[in-house]
Amino acid sequence: MIPGAFAFHRPGTVADAVALLASLGEEARPIAGGHSLIPMMKLRLASPGHLVDLHGIRDLGGIRADGLDIVVGAMVTHHQLIGSDLVAARLPILRETSLQIADPQVRYVGTLGGNVANGDPGNDMPAVMIALDAAYEVAGPKGARRIAAREFYQGAYFTALEPGEIVVAIRIPVPPAGHGHAYEKLKRKIGDYAIAAAAVVLTLAGGKVASCAIGLTNVAETPLLAEAAAKLVIGSGLDAATIKAAVAAAEAIAAPASDARGPARYRSKMAGVMLARALTRAQRNAQ
Amino acid sequence: MSTMHVAMTVNGKPVEADIEPRLLLIHFLREHLNLTGAHIGCDTTHCGACTVDLDGKSVKSCTVFAVQADGGKLLTIEGMAGADGKLHALQDAFREMHALQCGFCTPGMILRAHRLLQENPTPSEEEIRFGISGNLCRCTGYQNIVKAIQFAADRLQGRPLQEAAE
Numbered sequence: 001m002i003p004g005a006f007a008f009h010r011p012g013t014v015a016d017a018v019a020l021l022a023s024l025g026e027e028a029r030p031i032a033g034g035h036s037l038i039p040m041m042k043l044r045l046a047s048p049g050h051l052v053d054l055h056g057i058r059d060l061g062g063i064r065a066d067g068l069d070i071v072v073g074a075m076v077t078h079h080q081l082i083g084s085d086l087v088a089a090r091l092p093i094l095r096e097t098s099l100q101i102a103d104p105q106v107r108y109v110g111t112l113g114g115n116v117a118n119g120d121p122g123n124d125m126p127a128v129m130i131a132l133d134a135a136y137e138v139a140g141p142k143g144a145r146r147i148a149a150r151e152f153y154q155g156a157y158f159t160a161l162e163p164g165e166i167v168v169a170i171r172i173p174v175p176p177a178g179h180g181h182a183y184e185k186l187k188r189k190i191g192d193y194a195i196a197a198a199a200v201v202l203t204l205a206g207g208k209v210a211s212c213a214i215g216l217t218n219v220a221e222t223p224l225l226a227e228a229a230a231k232l233v234i235g236s237g238l239d240a241a242t243i244k245a246a247v248a249a250a251e252a253i254a255a256p257a258s259d260a261r262g263p264a265r266y267r268s269k270m271a272g273v274m275l276a277r278a279l280t281r282a283q284r285n286a287q
Numbered sequence: 288m289s290t291m292h293v294a295m296t297v298n299g300k301p302v303e304a305d306i307e308p309r310l311l312l313i314h315f316l317r318e319h320l321n322l323t324g325a326h327i328g329c330d331t332t333h334c335g336a337c338t339v340d341l342d343g344k345s346v347k348s349c350t351v352f353a354v355q356a357d358g359g360k361l362l363t364i365e366g367m368a369g370a371d372g373k374l375h376a377l378q379d380a381f382r383e384m385h386a387l388q389c390g391f392c393t394p395g396m397i398l399r400a401h402r403l404l405q406e407n408p409t410p411s412e413e414e415i416r417f418g419i420s421g422n423l424c425r426c427t428g429y430q431n432i433v434k435a436i437q438f439a440a441d442r443l444q445g446r447p448l449q450e451a452a453e
């Protein structure tokens with residue numbers, strides 16, 4: 001399981017990386033943590049002639065507050081997210097989700113940028129990002145732009161990134177203090193991708209749901225924003241009947257593949273179960 | 288194939304080589320440096336038998352190119368014992384607690400446990416199990432591996448030793 005040959009480039013700045021990707025063309029791919037790309041290269045499912053390594057670019061690191069947002073550099077690892085006091089305090093769903101991704105070794109190396117930019121339906125962070133209504137800061141040959149996560153995912157491994165563009169940071173509006181949050185992931189074993197998973201972020205007012213956003217992982221070619229399900233729970237106290245209706249709305253939009261993780265019907269049902277669990281837990285941890 | 292020059296520290300010693308970029312770190316260790324302690328168990332980034340410590344991180348060396356370790360500081364199982372041959376507390380614990388049978392997963396387990404104890408010197412059983420979830424073992428059922436890590440953690444913290452349970 002030896003990858004094909006390639007040339008390895010180590011730019012020191014975002015501008016250099018973008019210039020390299022532009023000049024090397026479609027034979028070049030950026031590499032972040034590499035724990036999606038390198039396994040594919042070892043199977044020869046990907047054989048880029050050039051790799052542009054993003055590790056040397058300091059501007060791609062860092063977690064900082066910026067006004068009402070938290071901005072996470074694309075090369076921040078899951079390990080760093082888990083250890084960040086700022087994330088734990090203001091965006092706990094990020095920490096919770098990172099802890100459910102893969103295993104300690106992969107988390108040391110895997111990045112938030114890679115997890116959101118790859119377009120793999122199995123990645124966990126995209127559903128969380130669409131629930132949080134995050135945006136991706138992108139750099140490319142035509143300059144910088146910002147793409148809403150909710151507009152980013154177009155198909156399996158197919159995103160709104162143009163050739164030569166890279167995600168440089170993830171900008172997340174911080175939910176109100178006291179918000180409820182949960183990422184419920186059903187998996188065959190620890191470290192596996194999701195059979196189905198649900199991300200919930202909500203706020204309560206007077207015991208009723210004031211706002212709610214729901215993202216679903218790995219039950220379609222893209223992460224799904226479960227808008228109908230979220231609308232149903234707003235104004236409710238998350239009684240059993242409301243949760244049941246939200247679950248039905250989530251199952252209705254799920255269109256998972258049948259694969260080793262289960263047949264499609266089962267996975268749709270499990271999306272509903274994960275949603276119910278996530279709603280209940282988010283309600284419990286909201287203040 | 289064109290090569291790149293890399294220089295890194297492996298188990299405290301400087302190492303230099305001219306290698307292809309596509310050379311995986313596990314192959315660099317095993318075939319170029321003759322450090323055959325790290326093993327290739329699955330080749331699909333699951334089993335962790337290839338786990339080494341790179342710049343203070345547990346990494347699966349089958350999923351890292353050796354060129355990515357350029358300028359880095361590597362620790363492998365061969366570097367765990369003291370210069371005088373005295374076993375590291377973890378190695379001794381794995382022996383004492385019968386935490387290996389075939390031994391194939393053991394170098395990766397010990398390297399991961401080493402970093403785990405650096406992250407958290409007093410892990411609970413649950414934290415140990417979660418902490419080694421990137422390392423698979425087909426022989427032991429993990430029970431004695433967990434005991435060995437607890438035993439080593441106690442010893443490294445200077446806590447009184449307890450005999451292995453009957």
